[in-house]
Amino acid sequence: MKKNANEKIMMLQYRIKRYQAMGNGAMCQTLNGKLQKLLSQQVAM
Template structure:
């Protein structure tokens, strides 16, 4: 559980950084990973 939370926070941080740089492609890829992780986490709870 703790590992997933760290991974979620790290993905959110990276998404914000790529948004600031204007890299939309990478941002979308990371958002996809984040959504999959969040969906998996909500199922296990």
């Protein structure tokens, strides 16, 4: 389970960087929200 969550976090971080490079701020905000949610779940476990 933990490995899968780490992979999701890495993928979200990668996608955020890609959207930032393209200048798509709205999508960056959406993905950042998902990333924060995942990270908070990690801490709660």
